[in-house]
Amino acid sequence: MSEGAAQHSTAQASGGYDACRRCRASLLCQFATHPVPGITVIKRQRRLRRGEILYSQGDAFEALYSVCSGTVRTSVPTAQGRRQTLGFCIPGELVGIADLSARRHTTDAVALEPTEVAAFAFRSVSDAMDALPLLRRIVLQLLAEQLAHDEELILPLLGKKTALERLSAYLLSLSRRYEARGFSATYFPLAMSRSDISDYLGLAKETVCRLLARLTDDGLITLDARRLRIRDHERLAQLVYGTSPV
C-alpha cells in the first residue's frame, strides 16, 4: 500500500522536518537560515509535550508559529468554563495568524501530541516585510489563504448538514490539508480525541463515536490506533457534496 511520499513524524518529535518543503512558512525559514544583509528574521525551535501550552489567551503576540511535526489545537474558553475548539494545525501550517492584527493572542494553543514548532519573532518578521516585497506578498498570501480556508470550512460545517455530513466534511478537509502538505490523502493520523472532534463540530462525543463506527461498517473508512484510512473517497464526498444518495 503506497502511503504517499512523506512520512508522518507524529509519534516522535524525531527532528525530521519532512514538512519543511511544503511549509507555508518556508520563506520565513529561508530568511532566517540565510540572512540577507540588513534583514534579520529570528527563528527559534521549540518542542512541546503532549498537553503542553504554546500560548494562552491574553499572552502578548510575539511570534508566528509554524508546526513542524505533531498537532496543535486552538480554542477559546467559554463562560461556563468549557472550551470551544476553533481548529487544529497540522505540520506545515501556521498557528494563530488571525491574531496578527492584535497585540495579544485571542486564543489558547496547546499540543495534542509531541509537537515541534518553529517560532519566528514577529517584530523581526514585521521589519523584514517592509524591506522585502516578496516576503510581504507571501505573508499577504498566507493570510488570504487562511481566510479562504476558514470560509471553505464554514461552508460544509454550517450548512444544513447533518452530523454525518459534518463529520465526513471534516475528514475530507483533513485529507485535503494533509495532501496539500505533501502527506498521504488517504492515510493519516487522527491526533485529536473524539471529544476534540465533537467539540469542534458541535456534536456530542458519543455521536462522533457512533458515526465513525457507521462509516467503518459501511466500508468508507478504516480506523486503528488513531490512524485513519479513507477507503471510499467518492462515497465520502457524496455524503458531503450530495451528488448522490437515494
Next chain:
Amino acid sequence: MSEGAAQHSTAQASGGYDACRRCRASLLCQFATHPVPGITVIKRQRRLRRGEILYSQGDAFEALYSVCSGTVRTSVPTAQGRRQTLGFCIPGELVGIADLSARRHTTDAVALEPTEVAAFAFRSVSDAMDALPLLRRIVLQLLAEQLAHDEELILPLLGKKTALERLSAYLLSLSRRYEARGFSATYFPLAMSRSDISDYLGLAKETVCRLLARLTDDGLITLDARRLRIRDHERLAQLVYGTSPV
C-alpha cells in the same frame, strides 16, 4: 428613542454615505479621492438593485468592493443546485477579500436590497501597496481583522450550541458589527429573509421563524417590517455565553 448616531440608508440608495467615516476601506477611498503623485487608486461607484449580482463564482478578481449602503450576501452554489450562504456584508464592510489570493472569485455575491458599493480596481490597489507602507499595513490589518471575525463567528456557530443559541449569537454578531460601523447596536435592519438566515445558520427556516417568535414573546427582541430591536441585550448574551439560566 435614541436610535444611535447614524441613519441607515437602507430603503433608498439615497447617496448619503454615512458609513464612510467608519468604513474599512476609508483609506483606499482617501487615496482615490486625493491622489498622491505616482500613485493611482481607481474607484468606481456602483448601484445594485435588489437581487442584482455583484459578481459570480469564477469571475476574474478585478476589484475590492466596499459596501456603502444596503446588504450583500455571499454564497457558494452546492452540488444539488442549492446554495450555501457564507455571510452578509453590511455598510462599511468589504466584500470577498478572501479571494485576494486567487485570480477568480470563489463565491457569488448578490445584493439583498438596493445597495451601493465602491469598487477599487485591484491592480491599482496592489501597485499602491508596494509604494505605501501605510496602505499596506491597513490592508494587512483588514485581512487579519476579517480572519479574526470569521473565527469569532465560528465560535458561537459551531459550538455545541442549540438552534436558539445560534440564532441569538447571530443577532448579537450583527449588533456588534452595526455598532462598530457607527450605527445603533439595538435597532437595525434585518435585510435578509428567514431563508437566508436559516441557510446561513444551518437550520430550517421554520425553526428560525419559531425562535424569532419565541424571542419576541419572551421580550428579548421586537421585530417589525424587517427592523430588529434588541430589548434585553443581557439575556440575549446569556443565551449565547451561558453565564446564566438554570
Next chain:
DNA sequence: CGGACGTTTGACTAATCTCAATCCTAGTGG
C-alpha cells in the same frame, strides 16, 4: 499492576426537521 482517561454501546428524551396548510405583504396591472 493500578488507575485515569478515552472509547464504545444502550436506552431514553428532547430538539429539530419535514410536510403541509394558511396567512401576510409587497409589487403588478387594471
Next chain:
DNA sequence: CCACTAGGATTGAGATTAGTCAAACGTCCG
C-alpha cells in the same frame, strides 16, 4: 385606488435525528 398574485412568513402535527445519562470496556502511563 383597488383587486390580484407570488413569494415570504407563520403555524401545526408527526417523523427523525441527535443529545443525555449511564455503564462497560480498553489502553496508555506511571
